[in-house]
Amino acid sequence: MRILIVGNDPMDIGGVANYTRPLAIKFAEHGHEVRYLYSGAYHSRYDLSLKPYLKLHRDRFPFECAEIINSECLPFNFGNPEIDMQSPGMAGLLSEYLDRVQPDVMHVHSRFGLPAAINRIASEKGIKVVNTIHVYGYICQKRVMIDHEGKPCPGPSDLERCAVCTGELSYRKERFRAVLRNYNKALKLKSPAVFRLMQRVKGSLGPAPSGGEKNETAPGFLPQPAPQLARRLAARLRYCTETLSRYSDSTICVSNDVKTTLESYGVDGRRLLVQHIGSVIAERQVADDHPLHDPIVIGNIGGVNHYKGTHVLVEAVSKLPIGNFVVRIFGKYDEEYVRVLKEGSGSVPVEFTGRYHPEELPEILRQIDVMVLPSICNDTAPQTIFESFSGGVPIIASRIGGFPDFVRHDHNGLLFEPGNSDDLAEKIAYVLSDPQRLVRYRENIPRLKTITENARELVLLYEELLEKGSGYKKASGSRPLQKGERC
Secondary structure (H helix, E strand, O other): OOEEEEEEOOOOEEEHHHHHHHHHHHHHHHEEEEEEEEOOOOOOOOOOOOOOOOEEEEEOOOEEEEEOOOOOOOOOOOHHHHHHHHHHHHHHHHHHHHHHOOOOEEEEOOOOOOOOOOOHHHOOOOOEEEEEEEEOOOOOOOOEEOOOOOOOOOOOOOOHHHHHHHOOOHHHHHHHHHHHHHHHHHHHHHHHHHHHHHHHHHHHOOOOEEEHHHHHHHHOOOOOOOOOOHHHHHHHHHHHHHHHHHHOOEEEEOHHHHHHHHHHHHHHOHEEEOOOEEEHHHHHOOOOOOOOOOOEEEOOOOOOOOOOOOOHHHHHHHHOOOOOEEEEOOOOOHHHHHHHHHHHHHOOOOEEOOOOOHHHHHHHHHHHOEEEEEEOOOOOHHHHHHHHOOOOOOEEEOOOOHHHHOOOOOEEEEOOOOOHHHHHHHHHHHHOOOHHHHHHHHOOOOOOOOOHHHHHHHHHHHHHHHOOOOOOOOOOOOOOOOOOOOO
C-alpha cells in the first residue's frame, strides 16, 4: 500500500512527531511504500526567493521525506484566516506532488504550515483521506483553545471573542521574519556584523505571534482585531468543518472529548472514529513494584509552561503543609516563567530539573511516585499519559480533554477540576494521607496500546476505506521526483 503521512518535521523530538515518526517507520517495516510530507514553516525554512518548493530527504529514515520550503501558510496566520483555508501557490505544489507520489491513502496528522485544502485536493484525485485530530487547528487558529488571557476556551462559539484573541499580524512581516530566523545561525557564525544588523531589523518588526505547541499563549497579551475579522473567522470555521465532513473519509478522534467537540461545531459524526493512539514507550511497559520513596516524590513531565498548567501544580503544593513530599518538574523551561513560579512557592520543596532526552525517561519515571498532569487546555491525548503509565506511575490529572479516557478516578489515579489549585491540593493531600493508595492505583494501570498494534489497526482502516471506492486517479505525464529536484 502507498501511504502518505502528513505531519510535523519527523526530526522533531516531542509533540506529534513522537507519534508520526515511529508510525511511519512501522508502516515501512511492514512492507508499505511510505512517504512523509511536512511544512518547514514551523522551523522558519524560508529563503530569499519566497517561492514554495519541495526538498527531498531519503537518507534519514526508511521512507522518503518531502519538506515544503517557503510555505505560503505560516504556522499562525492570525488576521489572515483565508490562508489557513487555501492558497493558489500551495495548491499547485501539493497537487503536483500528489500526482507524482500517487498515494492510496493520505493520513493528515498536522497542518502546521499547510492549508486545509490539502484534504480536498487529495480527495478529488481519488485518494482516501484520513485525519487524526491531535490538536484543534481546524476550529481554533491557536490550536490549543487558550484565550489571550491564558484561560481555557470552550471553542469558537463567539467569533468576536476569537478575533480579539488572535488579533492581526502583518503577513509580509511574518514571512520576512521567518527568512531572518532561517539565516540567523549561519550569519552569527560567518558574518557577526551582518547578524547584528539583521537582529535590529528583526526587532523593528514588532512582537512575534504566540499560541500553539511551541509558542505558548502569553497571559495579558491583548491584540487588536482587524475589521470584519470575526466574519472571516466564521468563514474559516465553516470551511474547515465542511472539509472534515466532505473530504476526510475518516477522521480519527484520539479521545471521546475530541469527537464531542467536533460534533458540537457541525462535523458529520458519521465520519468520526474514536481511536486511541499507540506509543513506542508502551512496547517497554513495566509493572513497577518498587517501594514508594521517602519522602513521596510528586512528579511532572512534558511541557513547563502556562497552558500545561505548571503554575497550577506549584500553587497547589504551596497550599499544603510542609510534610513528607518533594516535587520534581522535568522539562525545558523559560527562566523568567520559572522565576515567577518560584517566588510564589515559598518554602515548598519544588525542583525544576530542566530539559531531558527521551532515553532518560525510564530513569526519570523510577524517581516518581505519582505524576501530576495539570493541563488547563484541552489536551487531546497527551503522550505524558502513556509515558507515565508505561513506567508504572499513577496519575493525578485535569478532568479535561483526553485525560478521563485513560485516568479512572480513584482507580488508577485521580481527576481534578482544570485550573483549580485548591482541588488539586485536596487530591494530593488525599494520597499523601495514605500513600498505599498509590500502590493500589499502580496495580490498576491498564495495558497500553503499542505503536505496532496501532499501525496494524490503521492499515485495516485504510484497507476498509479502499474497498469502498476506487483509488488514485492517475494524472498524465507524472513521474517520480528526483532527489534535489524542486517541485
